[in-house]
Amino acid sequence: MMKRRNTRHRAFDPDPDAPQRCCDMPDCEKPAGYRAPRSRETLNQYYWFCLEHVREYNARWDYYKGMSPGQIEAHLRADIAWDRPSWAFGQSAKPRKQTFDEEDVLDPLDILGQNRRSRAERAKSRAQPAAPEALREPLATLGLPWPVTLEDAKARYRSLARKHHPDANNGDRRSEERLKSINVAFTVVRAHLTSQGLEKAG
Known part of the structure; x- marks a missing residue:
């Protein structure tokens, strides 16, 4: 049975990214x-030492060397907040809005956007007469909104009749049946608009 090779580095193993050079x-x-x-100002720039000398260097290293007690305290407070500004609980950097604003919320799935659209559609449907x-x-058969003018109904009828005419669909029976339902629907709409004097109603 093969032994599993341990690829973990020991605590004092050299850095695998160390440059090939002397201490x-x-x-x-x-x-x-x-x-x-x-x-302290260049934490991403390094000296490269052997094990003996890195131990000596670390023993003498003082991150806060040269800083006053007040500077050390301010630095520690900044570290607690990851160097970002903070405010007392209940306060904010900008005046608090009195109303909830959906634009301030991250919405990667566009859930709020869908809600806004549905509310807009409901408002539009309430504003329009049934x-x-x-x-x-x-x-619904003609795919027309209400209210509609007779001119719009005629234009929609002609478009659907050309699309579903059997001659344009190789004599397909389904197209023929669809055209019959379109004819009946247009006849009903035209009769209603004519009887109500809504030929040019908007």
Whole structure:
């Protein structure tokens, strides 16, 4: 049975990203396998030492060297908040809005957008008069909104008749049946608009 090879680094193993060079400590010719920050202001820039000298460097390292007690306290407070400004509980950096604004909410699935659209559609439907009961099915068949003018109904009828005429669909029976229902629906709508004097109603 093969033993599983342990790929974890031990605590004092050299850094696998260490450059192939000698220790940065003067007069040291040992391989540089351990990094240490150059200063408090340049934490992403490093010295590269051997194990012995990195231990010496770390023992002498004082991050707060040269800072006054007040500066140290301010630095610690900034670290607690990840160097971001903070305010007392219940306060904010900008005046608090009295009403909820959906635009301030992250909405990657566009859930709020769908809600806004549905509310707009409901408001629009409330603003428009409802179609007479006898016209609802014919209007749905023609795909027309209400109110509608006779000119619009005629234009829609001609478009649907050309699309579903059997001659344009290789004599398909389904197209023929669809055209019959379109003819009946248009006849009902035309008769209603003519009788009510709504030929040019908007």
